[in-house]
Amino acid sequence: xxxxxxxxxxxxxxxxxxxxxxxxxxxxxxxxxxxxxxxxxxxxxxxxxxxxxxxxxxxxxxxxxxxxxxxxxxxxxxxxxxxxxxxxxxxxxxxxxxxxxxxxxxxxxxxxxxxxxxxxxxxxxxxxxxxxxxxxxxxxxxxxxxxxxxxxxxxxxxxxxxxxxxxxxxxxxxxxxxxxxxxxxxxxxxxxxxxxxxxxxxxxxxxxxxxxxxxxxxxxxxxxxxxxxxxxxxxxxxxxxxxxxxxxxxxxxxxxxxxxxxxxxxxxxxxxxxxxxxxxxxxxxxxxxxxxxxxxxxxxxxxxxxxxxxxxxxxxxxxxxxxxxxxxxxxxxxxxxxxxxxxxxxxxxxxxxxxxxxxxxxxxxxxxxxxxxxxxxxxxxxxxxxxxxxxxxxxxxxxxxxxxxxxxxxxxxxxxxxxxxxxxxxxxxxxxxxxxxxxxxxxxxxxxxxxxxxxxxxxxxxxxxxxxxxxx
Numbered sequence: 001x002x003x004x005x006x007x008x009x010x011x012x013x014x015x016x017x018x019x020x021x022x023x024x025x026x027x028x029x030x031x032x033x034x035x036x037x038x039x040x041x042x043x044x045x046x047x048x049x050x051x052x053x054x055x056x057x058x059x060x061x062x063x064x065x066x067x068x069x070x071x072x073x074x075x076x077x078x079x080x081x082x083x084x085x086x087x088x089x090x091x092x093x094x095x096x097x098x099x100x101x102x103x104x105x106x107x108x109x110x111x112x113x114x115x116x117x118x119x120x121x122x123x124x125x126x127x128x129x130x131x132x133x134x135x136x137x138x139x140x141x142x143x144x145x146x147x148x149x150x151x152x153x154x155x156x157x158x159x160x161x162x163x164x165x166x167x168x169x170x171x172x173x174x175x176x177x178x179x180x181x182x183x184x185x186x187x188x189x190x191x192x193x194x195x196x197x198x199x200x201x202x203x204x205x206x207x208x209x210x211x212x213x214x215x216x217x218x219x220x221x222x223x224x225x226x227x228x229x230x231x232x233x234x235x236x237x238x239x240x241x242x243x244x245x246x247x248x249x250x251x252x253x254x255x256x257x258x259x260x261x262x263x264x265x266x267x268x269x270x271x272x273x274x275x276x277x278x279x280x281x282x283x284x285x286x287x288x289x290x291x292x293x294x295x296x297x298x299x300x301x302x303x304x305x306x307x308x309x310x311x312x313x314x315x316x317x318x319x320x321x322x323x324x325x326x327x328x329x330x331x332x333x334x335x336x337x338x339x340x341x342x343x344x345x346x347x348x349x350x351x352x353x354x355x356x357x358x359x360x361x362x363x364x365x366x367x368x369x370x371x372x373x374x375x376x377x378x379x380x381x382x383x384x385x386x387x388x389x390x391x392x393x394x395x396x397x398x399x400x401x402x403x404x405x406x407x408x409x410x411x412x413x414x415x416x417x418x419x420x421x422x423x424x425x426x427x428x429x430x431x432x433x434x435x436x437x438x439x440x441x442x443x444x445x446x447x448x449x450x451x452x453x454x455x456x457x458x459x460x461x462x463x464x465x466x467x468x469x470x471x472x
Contacts, residue, residue, distance in 0.1 A: 003168035016079060016202075018179055021087035021319040021352050022310055028085070028179050033201045038210035041170060041201050045141045046216060048168030048196035053138050057115070059192070061108040062166055066191035068104035071184075078152060078183065078401065080284070080311075085177040086151050086271055087319040087352070100153040100184070103435045106452035107160030114164075114456060121466065132466035138166035139240065139459055140218040143211045145232075147224050148177035148321050149276040149374075155181040156223050157435070159188070159198060161455035169198045170211050176321055178202050190225055205231075212236050223278075225372075226398070227311075229447070242458050243440060246372040247400030249430035250387075250393035252415060253294060257288040257405035261427060263294065267301045269429025271356050274320050275376035279401040279423075279431045283369065283379045285389045291382040295360065298380065300346045302356045302436045319352035326354050329375035333357060336368040344380075370396050386411060390418045398445030404431040422446075437470045 018028040033041065071078055075097050084095035094134040114136060121130035128364040144158035151471045155173060162169045164442045175179035178200075185198050201207060205228075212220050212235050222232055229245045251269065253262050269281035288293045310318030320326050326349050333347050336359060346357025356376045362369050367406040368379060393402055403423040406412050433439060440449040448458055 003111060008321070008339075016175060018085050018177070020084055021321050022113060030175075030178050030182065032175075032204045033207060034205065035206040035210045038201075038207065038214065041199050042141070042214050042216055044196050044199050045153055045168045048194065049138070049140045049197065050164070051194045052166045052168050052197045055166060055194070056195075056234070057111050057242065058283055060166065061111040063192045064104045064108035064111065064160060065276050067184075067193075068101045068108070068190045070187050070191060072101050075101075078180065081151055081183060082182050083310045083318075085179045086148055087310050087321060089315045089318045090313055092273055092318075093310075096150055096153050099197055099435055100156045102450060103153055103156040104160050106436055107156075107456070108165045110161060110453055110456040111164035116153075118311065119230060119464065119466070122314045129469045130466055131469070132464065134462040134464045136165065136457070136460035137463045139461055141168050141170065141214075141216050142219045142221060142459060143170045143172070143214075145172045145208060145212075145219045145222045145224065146181065147173060148174040149273055151177040151180040151280075151437075152184060154223055157450050157452070157455060159184065161452055162221075162459050163193065163197065164189070165456055165460040168196065168368065170217065170410065171198055171200050172211060172318050173200070173202065175204070198415055208232075209235050217295055221455070221459075223450075226445075240448075241453070242450070242459070244278065244396065244400075244439070244446075244449060244450060245445045246374070247398065247445065248282050248370070248372050248396045249399075249401050249403070249421075250283045250285055250419075251281050251403040251430050252383075252389045252393060252405070253284060253286040253290065254386075254404065254408070254411060255290040255408035256407045257290075258407065258427070259290075259294070259297075262405035263297050263301060264430040265403075265405070265427075267305075269431040270378045271305060271317050271376045272431055273421065274317050274354065276320060276325070276374050277431055278372070278374075279433060280374075281378065281403070282373055283392070285380060285381050285383050285392055288382045288384055289381075292422060295344070295380050298378075299358050302347050302358055304380075305356055306354050306435060307353050317353075317356055319376060320354050321352075323352060326352060329354055329373060331412075332366075332368045332371075332373055332375075333359065333377060336362050336366045339363040339366055341366070341368075348378075364392075364395065386415060394418075394420045397443055399442045400440070400445060401425060401430040401433075403428055403432075422449075 079093040116135040121127040305316040344358040403425040438449040
C-alpha cells in the first residue's frame with residue numbers, strides 16, 4: 001500500500017482512504033479538511049500571495065523547471081500513482097506524466113517572457129509626450145478545483161501558470177484521486193517553492209463552496225461537470241471564473257477519408273481513459289456510403305480491445321472511477337435502448353470495468369445523444385451531406401472539441417468554420433490536445449481558456465504605467 005503524507009496545512013478533521021478503482025484496494029490515506037477551517041486556509045493563502053508576488057520571475061521559472069526535471073527523473077513512480085488512484089492504463093499514465101513535464105516547462109517559459117508590452121501612447125493625438133508600458137501582475141489568491149480523470153496534468157495546468165504569474169493557490173483536488181496532486185505540490189516545494197504558495201485542501205462540496213465564496217479569492221479555476229460549475233457560479237460572487245465544463249464530442253467521417261486513419265483515431269479517441277475524457281469521441285457521424293463498412297470495422301476493433309487490469313501493459317481500457325459512474329453510464333444506455341437504439345457491442349459491466357460499448361439508431365432526444373456520457377460509450381450515426389452532419393454536431397448546448405476526417409481541404413475548412421466547438425481537429429480524433437494550445441468550450445460551456453499561455457494571462461492582470469514628460 002502506498003502511504004502518502006499530505007502536505008501539512010491545518011489540523012485535519014479526518015482521514016479518508018484512497019481506493020484503487022480496479023480492485024478497491026487501499027492505495028493511500030489523505031487528511032480531510034472541514035469547511036469550518038477555510039479561514040485558516042485563507043490566512044495561509046494570503047501569506048502565500050505575498051510571497052508569490054515578491055518571488056522574482058527567474059526563481060518562479062527555475063522552480064517550475066526543476067520540478068519538471070524531478071518528475072521526469074521519477075517518471076515511472078508518477079505514472080504508477082496515476083494507475084493506482086485513477087485506474088488509467090500504465091501506457092496512458094506514462095503519457096499523462098510526460099504531458100505534465102511539458103506543462104511545467106511551458107509555464108516556466110511564460111514566467112520569463114510574458115511580462116507585458118510597451119504601449120505606443122503617441123499613436124493617439126494629444127499623447128505625444130507620454131510613454132509607458134503595461135505589466136502582467138498576479139491576481140492574488142486563486143481557488144483551483146480539479147477532477148479525477150487527469151489527476152496530475154490537469155493539476156499542473158492550474159498550478160504551473162498560477163505560479164508563473166506570482167499567485168497563491170488554494171488547490172482542491174478530487175477526493176477520489178488526490179495523491180498525484182499532493183505529489184506534484186510536494187515536488188514543487190522540494191524544488192524551492194515556498195510552502196504557503198500552494199495550499200492543498202481535500203474535502204467535500206461544503207469546503208469547495210467556502211473556498212469559492214471567500215472575498216479574498218480573486219479567481220476560481222474549475223474543471224468538472226456542468227452542475228458543479230453552475231453551483232460555483234452562484235456561489236462565487238464578484239471574481240473571475242475559468243471553467244472547463246465538459247463536452248460531447250462529435251467526429252464527422254466523410255466518405256473520401258483515409259479509412260484506416262479515421263478508424264484507428266476514432267477508436268483511440270473514444271476509449272482513452274475508459275472514456276472518462278471531456279474531449280473523448282462520443283458521437284461518430286459517418287457519411288452514408290461509408291457507414292456500413294465503418295460500423296462493422298469500428299465494432300470489430302472495439303471488440304478486440306482488452307479491458308482489465310490497468311497495470312498490465314497490454315490492457316487497452318481500465319476501470320471507471322467508481323460504481324456510481326458505472327451505474328450512470330449503464331442507465332443512459334438502458335434509456336437509449338428503451339427508445340429503440342441498437343446495441344452493437346459491450347454494455348456488460350463487471351465490477352468497475354465497463355466494456356467499450358457501441359450503439360446505433362439512438363434517438364436524438366436521449367441523454368446519450370445530448371449530454372456528456374464520460375464513459376467508454378460511442379454512438380454511430382449516418383448522414384447524407386455535410387450540412388446534415390454539422391447540424392447534428394452542433395445540436396448539444398455545449399461543446400469542447402470536434403473532429404472531421406476528409407481528404408478535401410475545402411470541406412475540412414468549411415466544416416471547421418461552421419462547427420461550434422473550442423477546437424476542430426482535422427484528420428485527428430476529437431481528443432487530440434497539445435498543452436500549449438487554447439483549450440475550452442463554446443456556447444454554454446464557454447468559460448475562458450486553458451493552455452499554459454492562456455491560463456497564465458487569465459491568472460494575471462495588466463497594470464499600466466504611463467509617464468507624462470513634463471518640461472522643467
